[in-house]
Amino acid sequence: MRPCVHVLFFVWLLTCPCGTHEQEEEEEEEYEYILEVPPEEDSDDRPSEDAKPSPRALLCxxxxxxxxxxxxDCAGVDLREFPIELPEFTNHLSLQNNQIEEIPPEDLTRLYRLETLNLQNNRLTSRGLSDDLFEQLxxxxxxxxxxxxxxxxxxxxPSSLISADFAANYITKLYGMTFGHKPHLRSVYLHNNKLTxxxxxxxxxxxxxxxxILILSSNFLKYVPKNLPPALNKLHLRNNKLEKIPVEAFSNLSDLRELYLQNNLLTNEGMSNETFGKLARLEYLDLSSNNLMHIPGGLPRNIVILHLEKxxxxSISKxxxxxxxxxxxxxLHNNKLRARGMHPDAFLGLKKLHTVHMYNNLxxxxxxxxxxRVKTLMLLHNQISSISKNDFATTYFLEDLNLSYNKIMSSTVHRDAFRKLRLLKTLEMSGNSLKSVPYGLPRNLEILKLKENDISSVPHDTLSGLSKLKELYLSNNKLKINSVYTGAWVELSSLQLLDLxxxxxxYVPPDLPESLEYLYLQSNKIVTISDNAFDSTPNIKRIFLRFNLLTPETVKESAFHGLEKLQVLDIESNLALPKVSKKKVVEKEKEEEEEEEEEEDRRR
Known part of the structure; x- marks a missing residue:
C-alpha cells in the first residue's frame, strides 16, 4: 500500500489517518449509455432568417x-409538472432528474419535431402516460x-424509434406494438424490471x-424469449431465473458477439451440445454463477473470453x-476442480490462451x-502442497504466477521448479508454510510476495541475481537480523519497495540498496536507530517504523539528515514520542507546496 500523504511529515508530532473505510454496496446492473443526438436537420427545413418567429418559438x-x-435542457430543476412553455421547434428535450408524475398528451404531441426525449429519473407512472402518447411523435x-x-x-x-431505455422501472408487461414494427430500432434497455x-x-x-442490443437482465424470466431479432450483437440475460436453454433459442443469432447468462439457474441438463452451436461469431460468453457440473460441450470456436466461475x-474433459x-x-475460479479431474490434454492446441484463473478450487x-502460452496463472486458495520439478516445465511464457494461500512447504519446493520461467515478472507465494525463501527464483522477477509464511531465514544466494526485482514483500514472518545472509539486500540493485x-x-537492516524508496519496518522489535542507518538509501521517500520499541534516547534526529527525498517518516506508537524540530517540517511542507503551485501554473 502507498501512503496517502504527499507532504513530508513526522508522525512523532502529527497523526494522519490515511486508511480508507471500504463499504460494501449491493451490486447493481450497470451499462454504458450514450444519449445519442441525431445530426441537425437540413437547412431547407429550417425557417429563413427573415421569417418572423411565432410566440411559441420564443418561449423557454x-x-x-x-x-x-x-x-x-430542463434537467435537474425540480420540475413537478411537464413544462408547457416549450418552443414549438424543440427537437431535443432533456427532463431527467425531476419529479414529473404525468405528461398531458396535448403538451407533448404539439412538439412534432421532437427527436430525443429524456425523462430518466422522474416519478412517471403508467397511469400518467396515455397509450398513444408517444405514437404521434x-x-x-x-x-x-x-x-x-x-x-x-x-x-x-412511433416507428421512427432507434433506441428505447426503460430500465429500472417496475414493468411487468410489454405489448406487441411496444417494440414491434420498428424498422429503425437498434437498442432496447429493459434491465432491472419485473418482467416474467x-x-x-x-x-x-x-x-x-x-x-x-437487447438488455433483459435482472428480471424474472425462466426462458429465453422467442423470435429474437437476427441482427442481435449483444444479449444480456443475467440475473434471471433461467433453468434451461432450448436448442433453437439462439439458432438465428449468427451475428451475436456477446452473451451474458450469469447468475441464473442453468444446469448441464438444461443445455445440449447444440445450444451454442449456431453462434459462429460469439466472442464473449458468461456462464458464471450457475449450477454447471462440467463445461458445456459444443462451444463456438471464436470465443475469446469464457466466464465459468462460481x-x-x-472436471475438464479432453x-x-x-x-x-x-x-x-x-x-474457472470458485469451482470444485481437482487436478486429477483435469485431463492432461484439456488445453491442447489453445495457442492464444494467455490468462487462466483457477483460484478457490480444490x-x-x-x-x-x-x-x-499462458502468461497469467492464478492458482491461489487451493490445496496445493508441493511444487515439483516439471510442474512449469512447458509454460515458458508465464509472466504472472500466483500460488498464494496453499499448503506449500519449503521442503516440497524443488530447487529447479522455476528454471524454465525466464519471463516471469511476478511470483506470489504468500500465506503458505514456507520456512525459508525458495531457491531457484527466476532472474527476471520484478515483484516477489512471500507474506504470511513462517520464514525465519533467507539462505545464502537465494536473492542473488535478482537485479530486476523492484518490490519484495516479506511481512508477517519470523525474520531476524542474523537470519538474512550478509549482502542480501545490496544485491537487489533495482529494489524500490521492501516490506519487512x-x-x-x-534494528534497521544494514546495506540496504541505494535504489530503495519505500521501507516498511512497522511491528518489529527495533530498539535503536543508528546515525548511519540510512546512509545507503539517499532516495528513500517513506519510512514506516511504528509499533516498535524505540525511545527518545535510542533515536537521533541526525539519523534522517541528508534524506532530501524523504516525504513520510511514521514512527508513531513507540514507547515514547521524541522531540524533533517542527521548524524543519514546516519549511519542507512550504517548499513542496510552492513547487506544486509552480507546476500547476506551468500546466495552465
Missing amino acids: PKDCKCTQEGVV ENLSYLYLANNKLTLAPRFL DAGLPEDIFNSSRNVE NNIR DVLTQIRNLEYLL LEKVPAGLPR SGNLLS
Missing part, C-alpha cells in the same frame, strides 16, 4: 436552457424512461429485425475446450498439461 421554461437549434428516435415507476411499457411507440415470461408477447420484435465444475481456437481468457497439486513489517528485527 423558467430555469431551463434553450438554444436556437431546438435543444431544451413521428420524428422521435431516442426515448429514455429509465428510473421511473412504470408498471407497463408504453403500448404504442407471461409478460412478453410471442413475437416481441415483430418486423423489428435490426435490433442489435459454478460446481469438478476435448471440451480444444475446439475454441481463439480462446484468450478462461475464468486443486491438490499443479494441474498437468497447462496451456503452453511484522517480523522480529531488532
Whole structure:
C-alpha cells in the first residue's frame, strides 16, 4: 500500500489517518449509455432568417436552457409538472432528474419535431402516460424512461424509434406494438424490471429485425424469449431465473458477439451440445454463477473470453475446450476442480490462451498439461502442497504466477521448479508454510510476495541475481537480523519497495540498496536507530517504523539528515514520542507546496 500523504511529515508530532473505510454496496446492473443526438436537420427545413418567429418559438421554461437549434435542457430543476412553455421547434428535450408524475398528451404531441426525449429519473407512472402518447411523435428516435415507476411499457411507440431505455422501472408487461414494427430500432434497455415470461408477447420484435442490443437482465424470466431479432450483437440475460436453454433459442443469432447468462439457474441438463452451436461469431460468453457440473460441450470456436466461475465444475474433459481456437481468457475460479479431474490434454492446441484463473478450487497439486502460452496463472486458495520439478516445465511464457494461500512447504519446493520461467515478472507465494525463501527464483522477477509464511531465514544466494526485482514483500514472518545472509539486500540493485513489517528485527537492516524508496519496518522489535542507518538509501521517500520499541534516547534526529527525498517518516506508537524540530517540517511542507503551485501554473 502507498501512503496517502504527499507532504513530508513526522508522525512523532502529527497523526494522519490515511486508511480508507471500504463499504460494501449491493451490486447493481450497470451499462454504458450514450444519449445519442441525431445530426441537425437540413437547412431547407429550417425557417429563413427573415421569417418572423411565432410566440411559441420564443418561449423557454423558467430555469431551463434553450438554444436556437431546438435543444431544451430542463434537467435537474425540480420540475413537478411537464413544462408547457416549450418552443414549438424543440427537437431535443432533456427532463431527467425531476419529479414529473404525468405528461398531458396535448403538451407533448404539439412538439412534432421532437427527436430525443429524456425523462430518466422522474416519478412517471403508467397511469400518467396515455397509450398513444408517444405514437404521434413521428420524428422521435431516442426515448429514455429509465428510473421511473412504470408498471407497463408504453403500448404504442412511433416507428421512427432507434433506441428505447426503460430500465429500472417496475414493468411487468410489454405489448406487441411496444417494440414491434420498428424498422429503425437498434437498442432496447429493459434491465432491472419485473418482467416474467407471461409478460412478453410471442413475437416481441415483430418486423423489428435490426435490433442489435437487447438488455433483459435482472428480471424474472425462466426462458429465453422467442423470435429474437437476427441482427442481435449483444444479449444480456443475467440475473434471471433461467433453468434451461432450448436448442433453437439462439439458432438465428449468427451475428451475436456477446452473451451474458450469469447468475441464473442453468444446469448441464438444461443445455445440449447444440445450444451454442449456431453462434459462429460469439466472442464473449458468461456462464458464471450457475449450477454447471462440467463445461458445456459444443462451444463456438471464436470465443475469446469464457466466464465459468462460481459454478460446481469438478472436471475438464479432453476435448471440451480444444475446439475454441481463439480462446484468450478462461475464468474457472470458485469451482470444485481437482487436478486429477483435469485431463492432461484439456488445453491442447489453445495457442492464444494467455490468462487462466483457477483460484478457490480444490486443486491438490499443479494441474498437468497447462496451456503452453499462458502468461497469467492464478492458482491461489487451493490445496496445493508441493511444487515439483516439471510442474512449469512447458509454460515458458508465464509472466504472472500466483500460488498464494496453499499448503506449500519449503521442503516440497524443488530447487529447479522455476528454471524454465525466464519471463516471469511476478511470483506470489504468500500465506503458505514456507520456512525459508525458495531457491531457484527466476532472474527476471520484478515483484516477489512471500507474506504470511513462517520464514525465519533467507539462505545464502537465494536473492542473488535478482537485479530486476523492484518490490519484495516479506511481512508477517519470523525474520531476524542474523537470519538474512550478509549482502542480501545490496544485491537487489533495482529494489524500490521492501516490506519487512511484522517480523522480529531488532534494528534497521544494514546495506540496504541505494535504489530503495519505500521501507516498511512497522511491528518489529527495533530498539535503536543508528546515525548511519540510512546512509545507503539517499532516495528513500517513506519510512514506516511504528509499533516498535524505540525511545527518545535510542533515536537521533541526525539519523534522517541528508534524506532530501524523504516525504513520510511514521514512527508513531513507540514507547515514547521524541522531540524533533517542527521548524524543519514546516519549511519542507512550504517548499513542496510552492513547487506544486509552480507546476500547476506551468500546466495552465
